[in-house]
Amino acid sequence: MICRVPLVILSFFPMKHLxxxxxxxxxxxxxxxxxxxxxxxxxxxxxxxxxAYVPNWGxxxxxxxxxxxxxxxxxxxxxxxxxxxxxxxxxxFELLEPSxxxxxxxxxxxxxxxxxxxxxxxxxxxxxxxxxxxxGAGIRILxxxxxxxxxxxxxxxxxxxxxxxxxxxxxxDAEGVLxxxxxxxxxxxxxxxxxxxxxxxxxxxxxxxxxxxxP
Ligand SMILES: [Ca+2]
Numbered sequence: 758m759i760c761r762v763p764l765v766i767l768s769f770f771p772m773k774h775l776x777x778x779x780x781x782x783x784x785x786x787x788x789x790x791x792x793x794x795x796x797x798x799x800x801x802x803x804x805x806x807x808x809a810y811v812p813n814w815g816x817x818x819x820x821x822x823x824x825x826x827x828x829x830x831x832x833x834x835x836x837x838x839x840x841x842x843x844x845x846x847x848x849x850f851e852l853l854e855p856s857x858x859x860x861x862x863x864x865x866x867x868x869x870x871x872x873x874x875x876x877x878x879x880x881x882x883x884x885x886x887x888x889x890x891x892x893g894a895g896i897r898i899l900x901x902x903x904x905x906x907x908x909x910x911x912x913x914x915x916x917x918x919x920x921x922x923x924x925x926x927x928x929x930d931a932e933g934v935l936x937x938x939x940x941x942x943x944x945x946x947x948x949x950x951x952x953x954x955x956x957x958x959x960x961x962x963x964x965x966x967x968x969x970x971x972p
Contacts, residue, residue, distance in 0.1 A: 796879065796965035800867045803961050804846040809836055811848065813865035819858035831856040831953065842883040842926045842960035850946055852953040864944040866901065867964060869935060874969045876935040878911065880944065882962040883926045888955030894920040894948050896929060900939040908936050916947070920957060932967065
């Protein structure tokens with residue numbers, strides 16, 4: 758919220774107008790306080806109006822990484838116009854052949870500014886999946902330092918949010934506190950299952966910095 762009342766204008770107002778004006782200034786000030794307390798959006802992915810190669814997203818099999826849509830086997834990543842949660846597209850992650858290696862689809866690096874206090878991140882997305890079974894897929898956030906080296910996974914576990922097997926879209930939501938040295942994070946969808954076929958879709962991913970709660 759931008760709200761400025763130049764002093765030069767104030768000086769032209771007679772006294773009787775100053776009270777409403779000071780109320781306006783106060784309202785602006787409290788408005789900016791509220792804005793500071795609101796979550797900061799770090800990244801949002803709705804997979805709309807982007808080229809089919811899903812720029813800047815990547816995918817890996819074990820320790821081999823490529824651009825997300827560069828894989829043809831044992832899995833494939835693509836925009837899906839037939840199964841959007843919002844708009845025209847979702848992102849589809851299809852396991853085509855069995856594989857005992859971890860399969861990962863990941864976002865571009867998301868920069869996170871340093872701060873004095875605790876930095877809490879909230880991750881939300883919509884997902885639907887079929888063929889993964891229980892614990893066959895999960896969402897994770899990788900934390901990296903200024904030099905881009907991995908620090909740890911948010912929440913300290915391989916899976917921040919397990920993906921339920923659900924033919925309908927479901928919303929997933931989780932929070933975690935960042936390491937003090939974390940300078941960027943990546944959102945990841947991980948397929949643990951060795952089985953195929955299995956398909957999952959994600960849409961409307963949002964990652965926010967949640968303000969610290971002050972007592
Ligand atoms: Ca969408």
